Amino acid sequence: MxxxxxxxxxxxxxxxxxxxxxxxxxxxxxxxxxxxxxxxxxxxxxxxxxxxxxxxxxxxxxxxxRPQPAALRYESGEKHLYQGRSYELQVHSTAGRPRVELCEAEQRLGLYVPAESTAGQRQQVLATWYRAQLKDQLPALVAKWEPIVGAQAKTWAIKQMKTRWGTCNIQAKRIWLNLELIKQPLPCLEYVVVHELVHLHERLHNARFWGFMDQFMPDWRQHKAALNQVMLVPAGGDGC
Incomplete structure (x- = not known):
């Protein structure tokens, strides 16, 4: 560049x-x-x-x-976000398949990995779980918002992005969502879904674009403001 x-x-x-x-x-x-x-x-x-x-x-x-986020070591006792809530990580040794178990009642994330696993390997297991959660939730959100916005994407996908919460290839009607969104409250994720769908009506962030946002999601400003306070730090390896 x-x-x-x-x-x-x-x-x-x-x-x-x-x-x-x-x-x-x-x-x-x-x-x-x-x-x-x-x-x-x-x-x-x-x-x-x-x-x-x-x-x-x-x-x-x-x-x-802004306070700089602490470097994560993926050890027991650390705090990790999931859908806007902070969960305590508990690392357990296992000889079986690595996995993550969510205990919402106790606000705990159980990370089951081999005893000799490195921080990078534990990070990847958690990132894979985050991706699966977002992938599972996406179809319902798409089914909810595409009829409201009156636009339909051909492809939805997830990837790690350093500077954007979402992107839209208007010509291909392909929308990418940042994996980090799974750490934010659900309304923030919905805001990005709506934002990228609106780009299928209007490419630019102009008065017409924000008029559509007001029409489809009147409270979008508070969700955008919340995301603007987040420092994007990769989970597995402004915004939109």
Missing amino acids: PILQVEDLTIEVVRKNIRSLRLTVYAPDGRIRVAAPTRLSTASITQFVLDRQAWIRRHQAKFAA
Whole structure:
């Protein structure tokens, strides 16, 4: 990806078939990306960034001030999220198939792995379980929201993403959801489902797009705000 240096700011530049410039500052590290029309001059992009320096630095400072998540070791006693609730991880040795057992009443996640398993292997077992939970829940959410939004995706899939909660390939009608959504409250997951479906009506985040969001999910703002407070940290290996 081409890099543009503007004073002390390092900018990733993505050329697209779009009509106007779009600027994004990503959590958690304040990475900056500009999406620019294909033929726009570098000088115009530079001036665009210079005009928005204060905005960029405010967002970078906000991300830098957030508490950094503790590194996970996948050991007993750690706290792990599932659908907005914190669960205590309990690691158990097993000679059988690795698995995860959820005990909602005690807010505990039982992780059953071989005694000699590494932190990376335990992480992968938990990530596989997270993926299965999200995959199991997705059909009901799609069946609920596609008729409301009046749009239908051809393909729904899950993957780990570093900077987005979801993406939509409008031409292929393919929607990807971030695996990390399984850690967030269910309404946040539903917000992303609706958000990506609305892109099948409107590609851009413009007044028409947000008007559709108001129509289909009037309380979308609170769910978007909740996700904006989350620092995306990979579970297994703004948002939309």
